Amino acid sequence: MNKQLKRTVLEQANVWIESNQKVVLARVIHTWGSSPCPTGSSMIINEKGEFFGSVSGGCVESNVIAECLELIKNNNLFKQIKFNVSDENAWDVGLACGGEIKIFIEQINS
Amino acid sequence: MKIQILKEIIQKKSSKEKFAVLTNLINGNSEIFEFGKFLSKDFESSKKEIENYHYLKKNGVIDGTQIFIQNYIKPIEVIIVGAVHICQYLVDLFKNLDFEVKIIDPRKYFITTERFPNIEIINGWPEEILKKLQTNSNNALITLTHDPKIDDPALRHALKNKFFYIGALGSKKTHIKRCERLKEAGFSEKEIDSIHGPIGIKLGGKSAPEIALSIVAQLVSETHKL
Structure with missing residues (x-):
């Protein structure tokens, strides 16, 4: 069903790649405590900073997007990022729900 | 990657x-x-x-x-019997959930692509259609016609093939009669009790979209018990 109506994160990544854009995939690989998105949740970011999907229900997305753009800029392939309550950045961007998450970001490449 | x-x-x-x-x-x-x-x-x-x-x-x-x-993992396949008004709202609610949906109805005037765009619809009797489909415990059945000659064969098929969720629309009275017919057909009390009837969680609403929401809520909650 819904094929035309609902495009998944990976399908959207493919659309961006086919229009020659650089794409970074971000996936939640580990969570502790009460984090809003379960392990395996994913988001993609293109070189223009457009994003699709979610890794935290809004709490740390802006930081993840910045990290992904940095990855493209420095032409790095992958990186692990951790957000937790005691992390000042996480407080800034609002991971106030008492959880911790680890996110793996990686460029989609040929 | x-x-x-x-x-x-x-x-x-x-x-x-x-x-x-x-x-x-x-x-x-x-x-x-x-x-x-x-x-x-x-x-x-x-x-x-x-x-x-x-x-x-x-x-x-x-x-x-x-x-x-x-x-x-394979998405759960939901078979809906009865392309009625509630079914249109069900389809809308299922759009954002990870289910595969098929609708069966023998009544041609109900099951049209105008009423159900972008979704698999099958015009025919559930008894014959379900025999041709591969079904198992990854399936859910929702019957909406409350007409025994359309719903009952689908319910019997779902019970025999151990669908993980079976729900049947109809009042308490309708459901009691339905259970009696299934008992006569040889199903055990435990099997019959596994049918959610009257279907849906109690929201209190009686409109078609509210009933559809109560059905989807019940199905999702059963999915997480798997």
């Missing part, structure tokens, strides 16, 4: 296969895993643990390793 892996995941997902994606967090390499498949040297030393996580459908970094596993 390589583009070819991304394309393979999309293709496998659309053909509803069961598989997992492994990522080595040290070097960033990813590959597709299926039971019995040969693993590259990035992953082969953790084959047993990988198989175990895949069997348990567990996503995460495998204990004691730097391997991340993400499992893809």
Whole structure:
């Protein structure tokens, strides 16, 4: 069903790649405590900073997007990022729900 | 992740296969895993643990390793019998949930693409259609016609094929009569009790979209008990 109506994160990544854009995939690989998105949740970011999907229900997305753009800029392939309550950045961007998450970001490449 | 892996995941997902994606967090390499498949040297030393996580459908970094596993499982297939008004709202609610939906109705004037665009509709008697479909405990059945000659054969099929969720629309009285017919057909009390009837969780609403919402809520809640 819904094929035309609902495009998944990976399908959207493919659309961006086919229009020659650089794409970074971000996936939640580990969570502790009460984090809003379960392990395996994913988001993609293109070189223009457009994003699709979610890794935290809004709490740390802006930081993840910045990290992904940095990855493209420095032409790095992958990186692990951790957000937790005691992390000042996480407080800034609002991971106030008492959880911790680890996110793996990686460029989609040929 | 390589583009070819991304394309393979999309293709496998659309053909509803069961598989997992492994990522080595040290070097960033990813590959597709299926039971019995040969693993590259990035992953082969953790084959047993990988198989175990895949069997348990567990996503995460495998204990004691730097391997991340993400499992893809077959989506649940929901068969709706009765292309009625409630069904149109059900289809709308299912759009954002990860279910595959099929609608069966023998009444041609109900089951039209105008009423149900972008969804698989089958015009015919449930008894004949269901025999041709491959169904099992990954299926859910929702009957909406409350007409015994349309709903009952579908309910019997779902009980025999151990659908994980069976729900039947109809008042308490209708449901009591339905249960009596199923008892006569030889089904046990336990089997009959597994049918959610009257269907849906109690929201208190009686409008078609409210009933549809109560059905979807019940089905989702049963899914998480699996």
